[in-house]
Amino acid sequence: MFDRLSTRLQDAFAKLRSKGRLSEDDVKEALREIRRALLDADVHHTVAKELTERIREQAVGQEILQSLTAAQQVVKIVNDELVAVMGGEQAKLGRSAKPPTVILMAGTQGAGKTTASAKLARYLTETEHRRVLLVAADVYRPAAIQQLEILGAQIGVSVFSQGTDVAPPEIVGHALDEARRGGYDTVIVDTAGRLHVDEALMVELEQIQAVSTPEEILLVVDAMTGQDAVNVAESFHKRFPLTGVILTKMDSDTRGGAALTVRHITGCPVKFIGTGEKMDALEPFYPDRLASRILGMGDVLTLIERAQATIDEDEARNLEAKLRRNEFTLEDFLTQLRQVKKLGPLDQILGMLPGMGKLKQLQGDAVDDRQLKKVEAIILSMTRQERLQPELVMKSSSRRVRIASGSGTQVRDVNQLLKQFDDMRKLFKQFSGMGKGSRKAMSGLANSLRSGGGGAAFPSAGGRNKRRR
Amino acid sequence: MGLFDRFKETLSKTRQTFTSRLGAALRRRKIDEDVYEELEDALLSADVGLETTTRLLEAVQKEARRQRLETADQLTPLLREAVVSELGEDACAFALDDGLTVILVVGVNGAGKTTTIGKLAHRFRGQGKKVLVAAGDTFRAAAIEQLQVWADRAGVDVVRQSQGSDPAAVIYDALQAAKARGVQVLLCDTAGRLQNKAHLMAELEKLKRVIAREVPGAPHEVLLVLDATTGQNALSQAQLFRDSAEVTGIALTKLDSTAKGGFVIAIRHELGIPVKWVATGETIEDLQPFSAQEYAQALFADV
Numbered sequence A: 001m002f003d004r005l006s007t008r009l010q011d012a013f014a015k016l017r018s019k020g021r022l023s024e025d026d027v028k029e030a031l032r033e034i035r036r037a038l039l040d041a042d043v044h045h046t047v048a049k050e051l052t053e054r055i056r057e058q059a060v061g062q063e064i065l066q067s068l069t070a071a072q073q074v075v076k077i078v079n080d081e082l083v084a085v086m087g088g089e090q091a092k093l094g095r096s097a098k099p100p101t102v103i104l105m106a107g108t109q110g111a112g113k114t115t116a117s118a119k120l121a122r123y124l125t126e127t128e129h130r131r132v133l134l135v136a137a138d139v140y141r142p143a144a145i146q147q148l149e150i151l152g153a154q155i156g157v158s159v160f161s162q163g164t165d166v167a168p169p170e171i172v173g174h175a176l177d178e179a180r181r182g183g184y185d186t187v188i189v190d191t192a193g194r195l196h197v198d199e200a201l202m203v204e205l206e207q208i209q210a211v212s213t214p215e216e217i218l219l220v221v222d223a224m225t226g227q228d229a230v231n232v233a234e235s236f237h238k239r240f241p242l243t244g245v246i247l248t249k250m251d252s253d254t255r256g257g258a259a260l261t262v263r264h265i266t267g268c269p270v271k272f273i274g275t276g277e278k279m280d281a282l283e284p285f286y287p288d289r290l291a292s293r294i295l296g297m298g299d300v301l302t303l304i305e306r307a308q309a310t311i312d313e314d315e316a317r318n319l320e321a322k323l324r325r326n327e328f329t330l331e332d333f334l335t336q337l338r339q340v341k342k343l344g345p346l347d348q349i350l351g352m353l354p355g356m357g358k359l360k361q362l363q364g365d366a367v368d369d370r371q372l373k374k375v376e377a378i379i380l381s382m383t384r385q386e387r388l389q390p391e392l393v394m395k396s397s398s399r400r401v402r403i404a405s406g407s408g409t410q411v412r413d414v415n416q417l418l419k420q421f422d423d424m425r426k427l428f429k430q431f432s433g434m435g436k437g438s439r440k441a442m443s444g445l446a447n448s449l450r451s452g453g454g455g456a457a458f459p460s461a462g463g464r465n466k467r468r469r
Numbered sequence B: 001m002g003l004f005d006r007f008k009e010t011l012s013k014t015r016q017t018f019t020s021r022l023g024a025a026l027r028r029r030k031i032d033e034d035v036y037e038e039l040e041d042a043l044l045s046a047d048v049g050l051e052t053t054t055r056l057l058e059a060v061q062k063e064a065r066r067q068r069l070e071t072a073d074q075l076t077p078l079l080r081e082a083v084v085s086e087l088g089e090d091a092c093a094f095a096l097d098d099g100l101t102v103i104l105v106v107g108v109n110g111a112g113k114t115t116t117i118g119k120l121a122h123r124f125r126g127q128g129k130k131v132l133v134a135a136g137d138t139f140r141a142a143a144i145e146q147l148q149v150w151a152d153r154a155g156v157d158v159v160r161q162s163q164g165s166d167p168a169a170v171i172y173d174a175l176q177a178a179k180a181r182g183v184q185v186l187l188c189d190t191a192g193r194l195q196n197k198a199h200l201m202a203e204l205e206k207l208k209r210v211i212a213r214e215v216p217g218a219p220h221e222v223l224l225v226l227d228a229t230t231g232q233n234a235l236s237q238a239q240l241f242r243d244s245a246e247v248t249g250i251a252l253t254k255l256d257s258t259a260k261g262g263f264v265i266a267i268r269h270e271l272g273i274p275v276k277w278v279a280t281g282e283t284i285e286d287l288q289p290f291s292a293q294e295y296a297q298a299l300f301a302d303v
């Protein structure tokens, strides 16, 4: 559907290089591609403009364009900017000093508030063992109350409702009494969808806020939102002390640029993303992943899907169990690499990875299966014990010298491999904490590939960037 | 880092631009690069998308040169015309004859399908038609109850089963009921589905097949409901829903927001799917047949 930014950039830069000399005009073409990618991703147009302007300055100034990996570098600059804007780590949900903690859900029609309220209730019940009371404060949308009641029943969380004849601020007041009586420590208030230009409903939400003094006011935003996200974010932000954002429908094929706008305007972190209609489809948010998504860097999803189809489910589960127990060894690493090989010809896989699309052509045959052979050779030159306990090799330079000579490689290759293995292991660990099932393991695989972990097989691929902080 | 520091500033400036600079003062402004850039911003803000924006502005620029236009205010009518001509003749509503017209309503989650069905039912009934609705969303919690409320408001009957039942079975029942009762318009609700979920799109194909088998030539209309606040993803929605369900028209909802749904221009241009209805609110009356003229007017209301 969308061309990949990195590929398009590489084309643009390839053209530039063949000319040998760069003019401002040449740079323009590359910048146009970046701007197009950002706009296609629904990044706000003023941001797209600003960002390309900034890159123009950097690109011309730092002789980026002279370099072989110009495209990767430019993508990296944009990526880093995006990650910086999206903010660092995922923020937790607060608890008020005096229970019950109130979480108020707000947003426009159909964004996913009711669904997110229930998902959140389930999440807090299961992971933080909170006692949650859901409150049906949408008296306008037909069957909104039933919708929440059905979801509540599904997840085993109580729902407080008073029909459609009581005013929402009153309902919320009564719900708080009920929560105190019933020993609930957390109250999640589902509100009606409202347009930011609907003065009456905005006032109503202020009244709800006044009676409930929420600890969290979460703005629920559909990830597919376009340029109008700026107006929504601004209006809600102006009137309410928002504390976070829930980005829904991230399971769509949207690039999600609106998130950038919302994050920036409200200054609030995205606390969760919705990734499906079912109650367990709520995930923590990783800024770097959104950045790659906006840029269309690498068709990582395709790769994940391919991986799912190719890679043995049992093996994946087995691997994940190992990861969780922190037993991931170099032997497993090798298995992983061989799995990757099974996905298809390396150059095809590389095409799906960010920044690697055109590399093969640029650097002749540098990137091919021989790289993989090299890694195999290194690992096979280790003793079994070393493979199972990579720390042995990491700690001993004499072992590394031996392995290098045994595999016909340089010590530097061995070091690089170990480092990449270590990075990969860390990544996997992060991932395995996230959820269950092989889907997660596979996205772990794809992500480690993406951030260069699997780059062990292609050490010359370049453009490796440290992302996770 | 300051990258986005100027963001808000630029934003409010952009807005002033439309109303003030491009407004009254526009009359005296000479046409220059800046004017085109501002028009570009206006189009991009409306989710027209870069490609379409560029195409529109090139056409305008060419025409402006040909007509030797000099002041900026002369450009807006040109742009409006360009939009109208891209959007084509008003595809106007649905052609209803005396027989049974089956309308399948599809779209992503939360776009406004069920609400739009309520509004359509009301409208057709107002035209004296015998209307029936089918509760084909058996998945989402309280979707059936929601449709029931709308049907009650419109004063039409619902064919429904319980949550979790097979949507194809519900639609089948509804088709039989429609034939038996001499219904003229059957509106079929479906569960919201994201266009990138192959299994859900396949389910839609199956629904279509069931309908075609029971009523030759049906569904007569496959209405894709698009939320005007959506961005460029709407193109992907239109394309993939067209591929699976042969969409015949679009209902553009939530135009009472500040969004404009400018992606419909690209959808018409690239996929040939016309907008048939626009929805502007949550009451049963808030639905109108689409008019390209009015839409273009609204698109540049601030310009």
Ligand SMILES: Nc1nc2c(ncn2[C@@H]2O[C@H](COP(=O)(O)OP(=O)(O)OP(=O)(O)O)[C@@H](O)[C@H]2O)c(=O)[nH]1
Residues within 6 Å of the ligand: A107, A108, A109, A110, A111, A112, A113, A114, A115, A116, A138, A141, A144, A191, A192, A193, A194, A248, A249, A250, A251, A252, A273, A274, A275, A276, A277, A281, B109, B110, B140, B192, B194
């Ligand atoms: N695929 C997908 N669908 C979602 C997600 N979150 C919500 N939905 C669906 O989006 C639609 C709207 O969700 P609701 O929770 O009813 O939205 P709402 O904001 O409460 O809507 P109003 O109360 O009408 O304003 C439903 O069909 C949900 O199943 C998500 O993360 N992924």
Ligand SMILES: Nc1nc2c(ncn2[C@@H]2O[C@H](COP(=O)(O)OP(=O)(O)OP(=O)(O)O)[C@@H](O)[C@H]2O)c(=O)[nH]1
Residues within 6 Å of the ligand: A109, A110, A141, A193, A195, B107, B108, B109, B110, B111, B112, B113, B114, B115, B116, B137, B140, B143, B190, B191, B192, B193, B225, B253, B254, B255, B256, B257, B279, B280, B281, B282, B286
């Ligand atoms: N402001 C406004 N809200 C609308 C409009 N059309 C629908 N809505 C609201 O949008 C929300 C979702 O509408 P639904 O009709 O439930 O959407 P749907 O596509 O059937 O949703 P799912 O069945 O969950 O996929 C509801 O709160 C509607 O009241 C409109 O034109 N303007």
Ligand SMILES: [Mg+2]
Residues within 6 Å of the ligand: A113, A114, A115, A138, A141, A144, A190, A191, A192, A193
């Ligand atoms: Mg709701």
Ligand SMILES: [Mg+2]
Residues within 6 Å of the ligand: B113, B114, B115, B137, B143, B189, B190, B191, B192
């Ligand atoms: Mg519906």
